[in-house]
Amino acid sequence: MGLKFVHAADLHLDSPFRGLGADAAAAKLLPLLAGATFKAFERIVALCLRERVDFLALSGDLFDSKDRSVRARLALHRELSRLDAAQIRTFIVHGNHDPLPPGGGGLSLPPSVTVFGATWEEVAIRAEGTVRYRVQGISYPQERVGDDLSAFFSRRGQELTVGLLHANLGGSRGHADYAPCTAQGLADRGLDYWALGHVHTRVVHALPGGSLAVYPGNPQGRHVNEDGPRGCALVEIPDQGRPISVRFFPTDAVRWHRLVVDISALSSLDGLSEAATAAVERSCQSQEDAHAGGLDAHAVRLTLTGRGPLRSELSRAGAIEGLEDALAERFAALSPPVLLESVEDDTRPEIELSATAASGGLAGALAEAALSAPGSQLDELYAEAELDKLDAALARHGLARLLEEAPRLYERAALRALELLLAEEGR
Amino acid sequence: MSPSGEGLKISGIRILGFGHFHGYELSLSPGLNLLFGENEAGKSTLLAFIRAVLFGFERRQSPQRYQPESGDFGGELELSTHFGPLRVRRQGSRRRADGELHLRGPDGEPLPESRLAEALAGVTRELFFEVFAFGLGELSSFERLAEQGTVSEALFAAGMQGAQRLPQVVEVLRKSAEEIYTPRGVKPALNAALSALAEVQEKLRAVGDRPAHYLEARAQLGALEERLKDLDGRLSSAKAEHDRLRRLEAAVVDLCAAERLEKELSELPDLSGFPEAGVSRLEELLRQLAAARMEREELSAQVGALERELSWHQKAQGGERPEGELRAGLEAFTSRQPLRRSLESRRAALEETRRQLSAQLWGLGLGGDDSWLLGLDLGAAARGSLTEARERADRCERELSKAADALKAASGIRERAEEEVRRLTAQVTALPSVAASELRRVQAALARVEPLRVERARLADQMFDRRTSLDRLRAQLLASPRELFPLWSFFLGFLVLAAAVGALWLVEPRAFSAALAAAAALGAISLLVQRRAASSHREQCRALEAAAARRKQEVSHLESELEQLGAREGALGAELASVSSQAGVEPGAEPPRLARRADEVSEALAAVSRRAALAQELESLTAQLSAAVRQERAAQADRAMAEASLSRVLREIDALVVPKGFPKGLSARAAVELWSDAASIQQRLLELSAEGKALEADEKGCREAAERLVELARQAALSGVEELGPEGAATAVGALLERGQEAKEAVLKLGQKREVMLAQIAGRQRAVQELETGVASLLASAGCSEAEAFRARAAQAARFQKLRFALRESASRAEAATGLSAAEARAGLREAGGEAALLIRLEGMAQDLSVHEAEKKRLAEERGSFLERVKAWEEDAQVPAQRLKEEQLSARAMELANRVAIERLALSLLFRARRRFEREQQPKVIRLAAGLFGELTGGRYANVYTRGRELFVADAQGKEWNAEQLSRGTREQLYLAFRLAVIEDFGDTRVPLPIIVDDILVNFDPERTRHTLSVLARLSRRHQVIAFTCHPTLEELFRAAGAKVAPISARRQLSLVSSS
Known part of the structure; x- marks a missing residue:
């Protein structure tokens, strides 16, 4: 008898969407968005019930401590009770966003739920007197865990063994490097399946030796960097243990899109508006088609690129904001509604950079800067622009540092300066 | 934009009205110019005019505006630029403080304003004022120039491509960055967003770990519920005890009374068995006994009287008469x-x-009488035979009439059949008798005749065609090809021609040679034509021969075809003859004849088929006729039989009735x-x-x-019966009988009455006995033998009952009050230590209860508040809203931070680029300045350099001075050198612009003035130099250096006005 379970992670129940404006269109969609993480979790539980799995593995970050959400706890209790009623087990580890509360939590979850503690534990599940499978796990006792927690895991028997761990495998960028571990390190532990959490994008790592370490991704994208289908993994491990089948099931109720509209062929704002709407409709429709559960809404970031006559019109003060407002209203009326997160102006001035660079002078120096990678001078520039101080101010408010975006900012700054400089020089 | 030798030059000045100038004109040389005038002649005004036309009038309140009090304001400059002549006109305007600008080309065509900036190579107002067109005031203020960032930038960046807008761009970026964020600002957008974010975060921090609080509250709530439950249990048991005691207390009086009564009762004998209402029952029994006895006596007396009356009646009735017999007799009679x-x-x-x-x-x-008739046997048997005979006779008659009808019908049928047979026989004999097969053969032959005829005709046509073609072909074969131009015709032509020529020669010998030539030519042409015709003719002949061969083939082919057709025609003729004979027509018969014959034959065929049908019909009719004859015969036989039966029956009837005397x-x-x-x-x-x-x-x-x-x-001894007759006797007997009946009834009634009375007496007797037994048993039940004793005992029993009742009342009241049996209640009371102790305990318990109640109320309130809090947290919308706001603000802050970062990075990049320029470009300017400074000071100083923002000079020996340490004149020469260096550099990299200086040589010694003039003269080869002065000595010097010198004076101005 093989093993069948659902693996999900990073539910972030009741976490708000990031990057939403406070405009009317966004306000109208707020109830939909507010319910999205809950709905995604409900879909995970529904999948468990439908597939009659052996258990549900939740690999950390079930909710965000900073959200201070009671609703999240209640939802967790409610949904896990449904599984309990269907005699489906649940295994939970806590991650960096929901570290073990001091004193054990007091969630009073149903009896079929196992919450792993701050020290490594193993649960052996028996059927008809023999061990059927083993589940191991370890929770974060506090937000920051710098140790490789995978080192605590080890295979204890011939039975199928699944490990639950909230960790950063292979130093994935864009995620805090907590409980860092390596593929080789995981393979050495000898487990059949590593149910990982922390990285929000779905990745399947085939480990040396044939086992798998899987990030199912988060079940509901919450900002523009979490675009595309989001969901959980349905894992089936046959008797012999391999090959392991991992099927992805989308569970998101609201889907994020990053769409690019090239302005080079467009001559009017109306045309741009039409092109943007067409792009949005196309993208949303294609995603709708591939989603079984149905999407309540979409959220879109529109990036304008290319060089064209519209560039000067768009760079006028307030032009992008005006476009944003018009499009937001238009998109909100689509069905299902589409939330416009923002319009990003990444269009380029009509300046021949290489020619300008060759002509020398101040403009040449700037064109050179726009063309080349900043290299080592970026840090000096950064300090000169006093961005390190700004970063510190941002960090005080729990915001991300600009430094990560510096190369992009550098390029745009060079273009900006160049454009201003050449604006009325009759070029 | 590449540097051009053709720099900007001012070729003419035309003032409409500016300061005190009105209608003033002045032309300038492209090289060195000196405008000479006394103080207040208008040198500075002219400098201001040039500046104003090129860069706009000063502000309205400025003293440098030079707006006349009345009349026109403004004027124009004629420029020569690298793209041709340009007329720049600026006039005062209400709408624009800096004046209306009009540009015109060489032919007076209007040009866009941007051409001016283009002509000036984008030089800024500040740079132009400070570097290109300056007076003594500006010259001495180079420190300010060096200190002021913008001008400094402009100064150093003057010659650098893309740098003209550097100051504006820097300003734009700085402003834009500061609009978004300043490190200690409040208003800028990012500052505002961050402080709003901090506020939200503070609020969220204040909320604390909401889930932890929630879970804690839930746990506390659980404990509270537990405590409340416990308290409730204790409270209810205490309440029950209190209730019990209170009830006991309420029953104390009754319990005491009961005790007292019990004691009293115990002193009395147990009279609970004493009959209920004994005395009254006894009195009643005694009364009933006396009454019953009296009634019995009365009834006995009545019975005695009755018996006496009865005996009297019985005596009065006397002897019994034979009443029954008498009655029977009477009844027999009356019936x-x-x-x-x-x-x-x-x-x-x-x-x-x-x-x-x-x-x-x-x-x-x-003919007989009654007795004869009675003797006659008219019994049922005889009657039956007769009836049967009659029925048979009826049947015979019916059969007879039926037979007669059948006979009549059969005869009718037969006659009709005979008639029909006769008619048909006549018809058949009228029709011919020919065989149908013969006729059909004739018909077939007839049908064949027509196609055969047509076929023969078609064959004949074909043969005719073939014959015609054959004839035609034969005729063609016989015809030979025609010669187009026979050779002899040519010879004849020659002869005629020769004759004509001869004749001409005879008539006109002069034309002979010409005619001869013409004739010869004609002959030659004819010969040529004939040749060509002959050759074509030969070709034709060959073709014709081939055609003849083909035709011969065709002829033989047609002949064979004709033969075949002839044979076929013969065969068809023979077939036609035989068919015609079969059809009974002559072989050459025409179609109408054939049609007639065909009609005849088909008619004959129809007649034959009709005759056959008639013969068939006749046959069936003959069969019908014979059947009818047979039927007729059978009917005749039936009738005879019926008649015989009838006469037989009639004979039978006669045999039956005649013996009886019937006719x-x-x-x-x-x-x-x-x-x-x-x-x-x-x-x-x-x-x-x-x-x-x-x-x-x-x-x-x-x-x-x-x-x-x-x-x-x-x-019956009734008198006079005989006289009365039977009816009278009957009446008398009836009366007698009635009287007897009445007496009997009276005796019976009395007897019955006596029986009743006797029964009543017996009843009374039984009642008396029962009552006596009752009295005795009543007395016995009370243990008495006499009524008196009974009565005394009864009084005692009443007392006993009353006590018992009172006791029961008290007990039941106590029970009702306590809910316990009296004994239990008493035990309880005893256990409570009696009444006094009970009261004390009750009071203590009441106090305890109120304490418990208060505690419960407090706990319930506490639980309510907890519940409220927990519920509020469960349905909390405020924290999610704050979180959302936090995210929104974060997003906004990040967006703004990105923008400010871009602006600041852009600034830094610009600064960096400028520094690079300064590093690379500045040395050139300084080098130039050093050279110029050396020239201006006659080689006294050899070097100029900067250190930070400070200027230093060094003499030929390397001794260095800070610019501040130099004398005023030398310092002014240094600053002039710097300006001229920048101007030269600008000219190198961009466009040479005019140098306009207003009395700058005031503080220069004559030698350095000369040096300066030679420098200006050198520069004037590329740059137009316009110098203003009021010093007459300078006029000579400028003249010597080749300058065009023009005086500035009001006279000139007036003369100009008058001349215009």
């Missing part, structure tokens, strides 16, 4: 009385009937009717005699009854 009365009428009716029957009998005419030869029906009439009369006669007998019997019975009655009456 026959109606019979007796009807006897007479019955007899009369009998006689009448007898007479009628005799008359009927006579009417039948049978002979009666019809069956008459015989039967006569028979039945006689039988009915016989029957009625029989009945009549029976009735007569019955009448006689009745008369006898009535007579005997009457006699018996009279006899009985006599025996």
Whole structure:
């Protein structure tokens, strides 16, 4: 008898969407968005019930401590009770966003739920007197865990063994490097399946030796960097243990899109508006088609690129904001509604950079800067622009540092300066 | 934009009105110019005019605006630029403080304003004022120039591509960055967003770990519920105890009373068994006994009287008469009385009937009387035979008439059949008799004749065609090809021509040679033509021969075809002849004849088929006729048989009725009717005699009854019976009988009454006995033998009952109050230590209870508040809203931070680029400045350099001075050198612009003035130099350096105005 379970992670129940404006269109969609993480979790539980799995593995970050959400706890209790009623087990580890509360939590979850503690534990599940499978796990006792927690895991028997761990495998960028571990390190532990959490994008790592370490991704994208289908993994491990089948099931109720509209062929704002709407409709429709559960809404970031006559019109003060407002209203009326997160102006001035660079002078120096990678001078520039101080101010408010975006900012700054400089020089 | 030798030059000045200048004109040389004038002649005004036309008038309040109090304001400059002449006109305007600018080309065509900036190579106002067109004031203020960032940048960046806008761009970026964020600002967008974010975060921090609080509150709530439950349990048990004691307390009085009563009761004997209401019951019994006894005595007396009356009645009745016999006699008489009365009428009716029957009998005419008829056997057997005979006779008659009908019908059918046969035979004989097969053969032959004829005609046509083609071909074969131009015709032509030429020669010898030549030419041409015709003719002949061969082939082919067709025609002729003979027509018969013949044949065929049909019909009719004859014969036989049967039956009837005296030869029906009439009369006669007998019997019975009655009456000693007759006797006997009946009834009644009374007496007797037993048992039950003793005991028993009742009342009240049995309640009271202790305990418990209640209320309130809090947290919308706001603000802050970062990075990049320029470009300017400074000071100083923002100079020996340490004149020369260096550099990299200086040589010594003039003269080869001065000495020097010198004066101005 093989093993069948659902693996999900990073539910972030009741976490708000990031990057939403406070405009009317966004306000109208707020109830939909507010319910999205809950709905995604409900879909995970529904999948468990439908597939009659052996258990549900939740690999950390079930909710965000900073959200201070009671609703999240209640939802967790409610949904896990449904599984309990269907005699489906649940295994939970806590991650960096929901570290073990001091004193054990007091969630009073149903009896079929196992919450792993701050020290490594193993649960052996028996059927008809023999061990059927083993589940191991370890929770974060506090937000920051710098140790490789995978080192605590080890295979204890011939039975199928699944490990639950909230960790950063292979130093994935864009995620805090907590409980860092390596593929080789995981393979050495000898487990059949590593149910990982922390990285929000779905990745399947085939480990040396044939086992798998899987990030199912988060079940509901919450900002523009979490675009595309989001969901959980349905894992089936046959008797012999391999090959392991991992099927992805989308569970998101609201889907994020990053769409690019090239302005080079467009001559009017109306045309741009039409092109943007067409792009949005196309993208949303294609995603709708591939989603079984149905999407309540979409959220879109529109990036304008290319060089064209519209560039000067768009760079006028307030032009992008005006476009944003018009499009937001238009998109909100689509069905299902589409939330416009923002319009990003990444269009380029009509300046021949290489020619300008060759002509020398101040403009040449700037064109050179726009063309080349900043290299080592970026840090000096950064300090000169006093961005390190700004970063510190941002960090005080729990915001991300600009430094990560510096190369992009550098390029745009060079273009900006160049454009201003050449604006009325009759070029 | 590449540097151009053709720099900007001012070729003419035309002032409409500016300061005190009105209608002033001045032309300038492209090289060195000196404008000479006394103080207040308007040198500075002219400098200001040039600046104003190029860069706009000063602000309205500025003293440098030079706006006249009235009249036109403004003027124009004629420029020569690298793209040609340009006329720049600026005039005062209400709308624009800096004046209306008009640019025109060489032909007076308007040009866009941007051409001016282009002509000036984008030089800024500040740079132009400070570097290109300056007076003594500006010259001495180079420190300020060096200090002021913008101008410094402009100064150093003057010659650098893309740097003209550097100051503006830097300003734009700085402003934009500061609008978004300043490190210590409040208003800028990012500052505002961050402080709003901090506020939200503070709020969220204040909320604390909401889930932890929530879970804690839930746990506390659980504990609280537990405590409340416990308290509730204790409270309810205490309440129950308190309730019990309170009830006990309420029952104390009753319990004491009960105790007292019990004590009293124990002193009395147990009289609970004393009969209920004993005394009254005894008195009642005694009273009833006395009454019963009295009634019994009264009844006995009444019975005695009754018996006396009865004996009297019995005595009065005396001897018994034969009442039964008398009654029977009377009844026999009265019952026959109606019979007796009807006897007479019955007899009369009998006689009448007898007479009628005799008359009927006579009417039948049978010739016998009643007794004869009665003797006749008209029994059922004889009647049955007759009826049967009659039925048979009826049947025979019916069969007879049926047979007659059948015969008639059969004869009709036969006659009609015979008639039909005759008609058909006639028709058949009228039709011819020919064989149908013969006719069909003829018809087929006829049908074949026409196609054969047509075929023969078609063959004939074909043969005719072939023959015609054959003839044509043969004719063609015989015809030979025609010669187009026979050779002889040419010779004839020659001859004619020769004759004509000869004739011409004779007539006109002069033209002979020409004619001869013409004739020769004609001949030659004719020969040529003939040749060509002959060759084409030969070709034609060859073609014709080939055609003839082809035709011969075709002829032989046609001949063979004709032969075949001839043979076929012969065969068709023979076939046609044979078919025609078969069809019975001549072979050459025409189609109408054939059609007629075909009609004849088809008619004959129709007649033949009709004859066959008729013969068939005749045959079937003959068969029908013979069947009809057979039927007719059968009908005749049937009729004869029916007639024989009828006569036989009639004979049988005669045999039956004649012996009875009936006339002979009666019809069956008459015989039967006569028979039945006689039988009915016989029957009625029989009945009549029976009735007569019955009448006689009745008369006898009535007579005997009457006699018996009279006899009985006599025996009953009724007087005068004989006189009275039977009716009177009957009346007397009736009365007698009635009297006897009445007396008997009276005795019976009395007897019955006595029986009743006797029964009543017995009842009374039983009652008396029962009552006596009752009294005795009542007394016995009270243990008394006498009524008196009983009464005394009864009083005691009443007391006992009253005590018992009171006791029960007290006990039940106590029970009702405590809910316990009296004994339990008393035990409880005892346990509580009596009344006093009970009261004390009660009071203590009441206090405890109120304490508990208060505690419960407090806990319930606490639980309510917890519940409220927990519920509020569960349905909390505020924290999610704050979180959302936090995210929104974060997003906004990040967006702004990105923007400010871009602006600041752009600034940094610009600064960096400028520094690079300064590093690379500045040395050039400084080098130039050093050279120029050396020239201006006659080689006194050899070097100039900067250190930071400070200027240093060094002499040829390397000794260095800070610019501040130099004398005023030398310092001014240094600053001039710097300006000229920048101007030169600008000219190198961009466009040479004019140098306009206003009395800058004031502080220069004559030698350095000369040096300066030579420098200016050198520069004027590329740059137009316009110098203003009021010093006459300078005029000479400038003249010597080749300058165009022009005076500035009001006279000149006036003369210009007057000349214009």
